[in-house]
Amino acid sequence: MKSKQYTLQHIAEIRAGCPFxxxxxxxxxxxxxxxxxKDLSDRNIVDFSNAVRIYMPAPxxxxxLHKGDLVFRSxxxxxxxxxxxxxxxxxxxxxxxxxxRIHDRTLVLPDYLNWYISTKPAQxxxxxxxxxxxVNMVAAGELAALPVPVPPLxxxxxxxxxxxxxxxxxxxxxxxxxxxxxxxxxxxxxxAGGGERHKxxxx
Numbered sequence: 504m505k506s507k508q509y510t511l512q513h514i515a516e517i518r519a520g521c522p523f524x525x526x527x528x529x530x531x532x533x534x535x536x537x538x539x540x541k542d543l544s545d546r547n548i549v550d551f552s553n554a555v556r557i558y559m560p561a562p563x564x565x566x567x568l569h570k571g572d573l574v575f576r577s578x579x580x581x582x583x584x585x586x587x588x589x590x591x592x593x594x595x596x597x598x599x600x601x602x603x604r605i606h607d608r609t610l611v612l613p614d615y616l617n618w619y620i621s622t623k624p625a626q627x628x629x630x631x632x633x634x635x636x637x638v639n640m641v642a643a644g645e646l647a648a649l650p651v652p653v654p655p656l657x658x659x660x661x662x663x664x665x666x667x668x669x670x671x672x673x674x675x676x677x678x679x680x681x682x683x684x685x686x687x688x689x690x691x692x693x694x695a696g697g698g699e700r701h702k703x704x705x706x
Contacts, residue, residue, distance in 0.1 A: 512647035515613050516604045519643060520596035521566040531537040533557045535595045543585040547617060549574055551594050566595040571613040573603035578640045584627040586617040600642055615659035618666050619651060
């Protein structure tokens with residue numbers, strides 16, 4: 504079965520995060536946790552374990568994040584999304600981020616959509632439509648019009664699995680390269696130091 508083409512607005516709801524006019528005042532006893540840039544990992548996962556807590560009476564339901572929601576980085580040079588992989592009832596999203604909530608998860612997997620938003624076709628789409636001079640920004644309307652190929656669920660899951668393995672392999676290789684670099688540098692520094700000591704000994 505071939506993929507079907509949809510625009511994002513036909514498969515998901517897009518809502519803006521909560522606008523805060525002033526800097527957030529952390530409150531250890533606060534009942535609401537707020538997702539900011541620091542809470543979006545380089546693995547495109549929402550990590551709310553250290554999200555700032557605030558006191559905020561009755562936030563709008565449209566600001567809350569739940570498992571399977573995506574947080575889109577609408578401002579700046581990085582136009583990717585991060586996925587909520589755990590559920591919570593006290594986590595809201597701050598502006599200028601956009602919340603993406605899939606209408607029907609029997610049609611589109613959140614992990615698949617999160618992956619697709621990071622691919623070259625999607626990134627080219629965002630780059631061509633970014634507005635602004637000093638700060639690039641993708642408007643909610645432009646995000647909503649993003650074309651998304653939607654293959655069968657089984658194919659989506661295969662894509663997610665393979666992409667996950669490739670990412671894991673890349674991280675392991677990067678870690679190994681960093682260790683090799685440190686080891687080589689240590690050997691070279693030892694040789695350099697030995698050379699200096701040898702010179703001092705001969706003087």
